[in-house]
Amino acid sequence: MELPDEAASAAFGARLAGLVQPGDVITLTGTLGAGKTSIARGLLAALGLEGEAPSPSFAIVQPYEPPETRMPVLHVDLYRIEEPQEIAELGLDEALADSVLIVEWPDRAPGAWPHALALTLDFAPGGGRRLTAQVPAAWKARWPFPLYPT
Template sequence: MNVVHLPDAAATEAFGAKLATVLEPGDVIALSGDLGMGKTSIARGLLAALGLPGEAPSPSFAIVQPYAPPEVRLPVLHVDLYRIDDPAEIEELGLDDALYDSALLVEWPERAAGRWPEALALTLSAAPDGGRILTADLPASWKRRWPI
């Protein structure tokens, strides 16, 4: 396990921007943590660093928000599984097919437990100073790219 202290929202977005520098098609980044812990902030920082103009909306209601070149340098699907009640619903989203040429940013991945065993699993929790503690569980495909 790797632990990173993120003192504020700007640091959380900056961490996402660093992730963008090593992101590759086929990557899955699983973002876990309670509401308000910074999952979407990491996604916004990553998407901005990939070239997205403006602020990325939360995909809470759309469930999947796609981004593709020329808007960003590589295709990304920003996924929010919070409203998924039945894991069978995930099949209908076509996420596994997208991994051939896209990266996935998945918020609330516990709704699809075990689906992406090679995901970079990032868990955010509250720090005593008001910031966030990010814990990273690195699969083999990320070990050469870490620390970022």
């Protein structure tokens, strides 16, 4: 899927907001500046967050709770994580029972979320972004885009 600009990335995130359920994990992979946070911000805004969501790069985990958002969301940025063992200290598994996890830089925790909706962003010719998705079984009935054989 092509996302020509930041507004298209945010709109894609907003569309995801209509599909997410507590217990879902969405991972966002891509280099710096690829648009991961733009998708997360679009999703959070569509879930009711007023104002722009800060990047959780410094805090690592930025929580959102009702009434700020329609459902609990943890926006996680693992960029500064150096060792996979540090992930356990964040308490993400416990929060997953009633929250949506949006995880940027999931490669810092290999294998942690095998059932995640895994989104990858790459730079496209002309300045936009190319988004690819690995859609797990739990998402296939909800996924609004065509699935192509891999």
